[in-house]
Amino acid sequence: MGHIINTVASVAALTALFVPEVAAQSCPGVNSRFQPRMGSGYRFSLLATGLRQPRHITIDSAGNLLVAEGGSQSVRRLVLQDQGNIVCVQSNTQLSGTNTNHGIALSADGRTLFTSNLASVNAYSYDPATGQVGSGRQIVNGMSNTGTHPTRAIATSKWSPDTILVARGSQNNIDTTTTQTSSGRSMIKTFSISAGTQSTINYNTGGEVLGWGLRNIVGLTEDPAYGGIWSVENQMDDLRLNGRDIHNNNPAERLSYHGVLNATTNRYKGLNYGYPSCVPAWDPQNVGINGLVVGSLFKPDSVPNANDCANRMTGRLHFHAHTAPLDVKFTANGTAAYIAFHGSWNRNPADGYRVMRVDFRNGDPVADVSSTTAQIPVMENSNVGGCPNNCFRPVGLAFDAKGRLYVSSDTTGEIYVIYGA
Structure with missing residues (x-):
């Protein structure tokens, strides 16, 4: 029973670090359904x-928020404006012609917008001052598959x-063909942008494998201070060992370094x-295996x-089973990474x-690889018992130039802003 006591103690320690936010402000005409604990x-x-x-989500070089809307399969551009000690939306428009169900990124110079969907990665010329986008071009294709992810x-x-x-997940819970890189799934690949704009690259046959044996990577980022690439992974469901159901607390989700x-x-x-x-x-x-x-x-x-x-390589940090980390982003100085856990x-x-939040020092997490307390509370649902149907579910993260952290919630159609990150 020792592991149960430790788990309860861990949850109690996390809860103690949250404080109720009783005087949160909202922008004019925006009403919150939930009252997060901060x-x-x-x-x-x-x-x-x-x-x-x-x-x-991502912030462009002019400070506008770009949102990949899975429901509309397009990008929405929110022009932001400071109002007192909060930020609000000045205008809200859909960028016509864009195509995405999840992924969005900008080039290093901010002038090219990239989106992803089940089948392809697309590139568009983009003007951050006006929000104008050019016609899209596939730079990577050949990623469709049946099943999940x-x-x-x-x-x-x-x-x-x-x-x-570009990350591509497995096509089902246990995808046996991914024991070979030729499957083109459960991996992260890197591609040349310039080569892709000249001739579309097939995901299976082109690019270079950065890491594989990764079930479903839903969040990728680069540490801006030290240059390291990090990913967050959703691990296997319904786990059994020697016929025994161990899925409730295993396996771990993980943060991996590349x-x-x-x-x-x-x-x-x-x-x-x-x-x-x-x-x-x-x-x-x-699990019950010695050592x-x-x-x-x-x-x-x-x-x-x-x-x-x-x-085999394992993660640099690990998290509670089935909490579904979907994004990770670093502060500008690289001293912390923030992770959005969509929920089980x-x-x-x-x-x-x-x-x-996970604290970093010199490009590496402060906590040991086997730590169960590396996560520091930032924002949580006040009533997790109401989840998943009656709570916000974090997905995407983005920092603006002032260090404010934007958080999308897909099931509720909301964007939150966290101050103090």
Whole structure:
């Protein structure tokens, strides 16, 4: 029973760090359905409502918020304006001709807009001053598949400006064909932007594998201070080991490191992270294998044969099972990464539905790889028992030039702003 006591203590410690936000402001005509609990030192305001499944978001060089709307399959541009000590929307328009169900990114110079959908990554010329976009061009295609995980996380690099990163998840919970890189799934690849604008690149046959054995990467980012590439991963559901159901607290979600793109040598490039044969432990005692710690890889039931889990790469940090991290973004000085946890469907009681902070030092998390307390509370639903149907569900994150953190909630069609990040 020791692991249960530790889990309860961990939850109690997190709860103690939250404080109720009783005087949050909202922009004119914007009414909040929920009253989040805020971590110490943070406050929030509600920026916008009525969006259609807002997913990933980004801030352009003129300070406008661009939103990938999964419900409309297009990009929405919110022109922002400071009003006292909060930020509000001055105008709200849809960028015609754009095509996305999840991913959005801007080039290093801010003049090219990239979007992603099930099948492709598209590029558009973009004017941040006017919001005008040119006609789209596919730069990467060949990513369609049946089954689950239709999102394609994308990210661009300031350290390697001609590179775009594209993640493609598995096509079902246990995708046995992803034991080979030729499957083109459960991996992150890098592509040359300039090459893609000249001739569309097929995802399966082009680009370079940055990391594979990654079940479903939904968030990718670059540390602006140190150049490292980081990803957040949604791990396997309905886990069983030797016929025993261990899915409620295993496997761990994880934050993984993939090196610096423009480094002379990158020892992380091309590493295998284990999926589908090996998954990381969150509650080692519940797994019941001697010697496991948080993050240790092990082989569950119904996966392809694996004799080398100890030789696969695992995450740099690990998180509660099924909390579904969907995005990660760094502060400008690289001292913290913020993670949006969309929340569980494969767990009872529900968990996640929050934004958390992980502290960094010199390009690396402060916490040890096996830590269960690396997450610091930022913003959480006041009543997680009402989730997933009656709460906000964080998806996308973006910082503006003033250090304000924007958070999208797809199921409620909202954008929040967090101050104090």
